[in-house]
Amino acid sequence: MDERIKGYEEKMQKAYDFLLSDLATVRAGRANPHVLDKIRVDYYGTPTPLQQVGNVTVPEPRMLQIAPWEKKMIKDIEKAILASDIGITPSNDGSVVRLVFPELTEERRKDLAKEVKKKGEEGKVAVRNIRRDGNDAFKKLAKTEISEDEIKGLEEDLQKLTDKFIKDIDKAIDEKSQEIMKV
Numbered sequence: 341m342d343e344r345i346k347g348y349e350e351k352m353q354k355a356y357d358f359l360l361s362d363l364a365t366v367r368a369g370r371a372n373p374h375v376l377d378k379i380r381v382d383y384y385g386t387p388t389p390l391q392q393v394g395n396v397t398v399p400e401p402r403m404l405q406i407a408p409w410e411k412k413m414i415k416d417i418e419k420a421i422l423a424s425d426i427g428i429t430p431s432n433d434g435s436v437v438r439l440v441f442p443e444l445t446e447e448r449r450k451d452l453a454k455e456v457k458k459k460g461e462e463g464k465v466a467v468r469n470i471r472r473d474g475n476d477a478f479k480k481l482a483k484t485e486i487s488e489d490e491i492k493g494l495e496e497d498l499q500k501l502t503d504k505f506i507k508d509i510d511k512a513i514d515e516k517s518q519e520i521m522k523v
Contacts, residue, residue, distance in 0.1 A: 344481075345497050348474040352467050352505045359463035359509060363516045366456055371404045371441050373397075381413065381420040390420065394437075406437040444520075453517045460513035464506055471502040 364374040373396045380387035390396070394408035394417065408414055414432050421430045421439065428439045444452070475495055482491045 342494060342497060344478070344494060345474075345501065348470055348498060349501055351470045352501060355463060355466040355470065356505055356508060356512075358466075359459060360512060362459050363456060363512060366452060366459075366516065366520070371398050371400070371402050371439070373404060375426050376404070376406075376421075379420050379424045379426075381416050383413070383416070390417065393417065402441040402443075404439040404441075406439070407435070408437070411435060449520050452520045456513055456516045456520065460509055463509045467502055467505045467509070471498055474498045 361374075361377070364372070365377050366375075373391075376390045376396060379390045381390050381393050382388075383393050390406065393410075393413050394406045397405045397407070399405050406417055408417055411434075414434070414437055417437050418430045418432060421428070421437070426439075428441060430437045430439055432438065475498065478491050478494045478498075482488060
């Protein structure tokens with residue numbers, strides 16, 4: 341593969357990886373520690389990822405348990421979870437914080453599936469924007485360095501790469517949607 345294409349492949353891969361990590365935060369009925377990835381806890385005045393202030397475990401299929409390294413962090417952890425958009429009310433027994441995931445209703449499953457599709461579309465737009473940037477860069481090269489035929493070849497290679505990532509994104513969205521819709 342041409343060196344000029346490699347940089348765009350890396351950018352597309354990063355966009356795809358970001359989408360996968362974003363999809364991992366969408367809860368699909370089972371307790372998944374990744375739903376807490378975006379939550380930040382006020383730790384001595386510094387917003388800190390939840391996983392860095394306590395141990396997150398999955399004791400049951402629909403429950404997460406957070407054991408803070410410092411007991412006095414329980415209130416801050418609860419406050420951060422309540423302020424987040426995961427929609428679960430935490431409870432604590434003085435030493436650990438528990439999150440019990442309710443069974444998803446059919447309507448909520450459909451909403452989550454729509455959210456997943458929306459995130460997928462955003463990922464596709466990101467990949468297409470990278471393709472557009474690449475094509476623009478190739479056209480600028482055409483004026484000085486390389487022939488029209490080489491430009492066409494580079495654009496075709498970039499299109500093939502774009503098609504591959506779009507297909508991968510569609511597959512990831514379908515898998516996540518099926519996971520959500522499973523009863």
